[in-house]
Amino acid sequence: MTNKIAHGGGITAAARHYGGRPEEWLDLSTGINPNPVALPEVPVSAWHRLPDQYLQERAREAARSYYRSGDILPLPVPGTQSVIQLLPRLVTGGSVAILSPTYGEYARAFTLAGLRVRQVATIADLTADDRLVVVVNPNNPDGRMLPVDRLRDLYERQRQTGGILLVDEAFGDVEPDASVAPYAASMPGLIIFRSFGKFFGMAGLRLGFVIAEASIMARFEDWLGPWAVSGPALSIATSLMGSDTTAIRDRILQRRLALETILRRSGLHVAGGTALFALVADERAEGIYTHLCRHHILVRKFDYARNWLRFGLAPDEEADRKLAGVLEPDYFRAARPKI
Structure with missing residues (x-):
């Protein structure tokens, strides 16, 4: 039987390993809009029948x-x-x-x-x-x-x-x-x-x-x-x-631009992605992943591409600042592999 695949969203497991309560973590491991839309009214009959x-x-x-x-x-x-x-x-x-x-x-x-x-x-x-x-x-x-x-x-x-x-x-x-x-x-x-x-x-x-x-x-x-x-x-x-989704789309694109700006200013190479996530290619990916986890930020790593990390969207500017602070250039200079 093939092994189960590790997907994004494993905040509970990450918190058990690196500490902190799951709700304190910044989860960037999924490709999901981090700002869920307001729930429309659901008729009681939809729950009842x-x-x-x-x-x-x-x-x-x-x-x-x-x-x-x-x-x-x-x-x-x-x-x-x-x-x-x-x-x-x-x-x-x-x-x-x-x-x-x-x-x-x-x-x-x-x-x-x-x-x-x-x-x-x-x-x-x-x-x-x-x-x-x-x-x-x-x-x-x-x-x-x-x-x-x-x-x-x-x-x-x-x-x-x-x-x-x-x-x-x-x-x-x-x-x-x-x-x-x-x-x-x-x-x-x-x-x-x-x-x-x-x-x-x-x-x-x-x-x-x-x-x-x-x-x-x-x-x-x-x-x-x-x-x-x-x-x-x-x-x-x-x-x-059936609603106008323009504002949802615009907010996603704003969040995606903010994410890419942080990654590029940190010296990371954005190798691809969609509106809902960015793919980073870096030979230090394993160390970056651990560094982020120690600061209670979870991203997605890949067993078939050890140099890849996938960053989902942060929900707001406060989360942007947290990510940018953890990805300080000083860390990357210290983490640069010796040649």
Whole structure:
């Protein structure tokens, strides 16, 4: 069995190791909006009753408008992680190719299902035997972005061989024009995953959406079983996806600019990222990670790239000052490796 993957958000474990109470730590280890939006009013009936068809339909209509998916009503799911676990059921024969490095749960899910997994660096490395191709766009953790035209070409390539293309747009809300969702109705065999919690700052709600042809979404819905998404989650999504999200987007971009400014002033190389996180490449990454933890700041490190650290967004200017103070240039001069 493959090992469990260490994700961001492990504040409790970090506090046990480095001290301090979890609530005192600054958590920059996730790619989630650090300023969750205000909760809209949730009808008492959404808490009291099992989610009925009306709630589902309203949420799906709101998602269609928000994601601009045309004739397709996106399927609400209890977080996209839940449907990643189901993906192996769609693959019969051949191999699965994952444009890598990327979110590690894809490779883990396919490997645990006994499928042949190929982690490829470029589209040029794909073969006709790849029955399903996974592209996270924009990518986690390096922010790689394939343009829509390139994705449509890749879809046509998969279609000609009877394969499936999965595009994970979990970090795509800030750049809606980079989404392939508006073309999905004319692209059978394309699957799109969208995350609700990252952009709205509500990861704990555990809500995502699948955009695909009706037969594929029906299979996911059947596999998930009845009442997979809670009534309050559907109600909240309906309200927020139907609202003006300009202020949310602007605040995220302001926070991202503040983060990048701190990192660059500290002499760190920002090698990539998205609106919700920045990827730093530095040979001293392990030492920097420990230094930050000792000051109760958690970032994300990677076992497959020891020189990488991913910094999520800080919630406000006070947190900016804390991060900037810990990343004082004097520390880096002292930590510079001897040559």
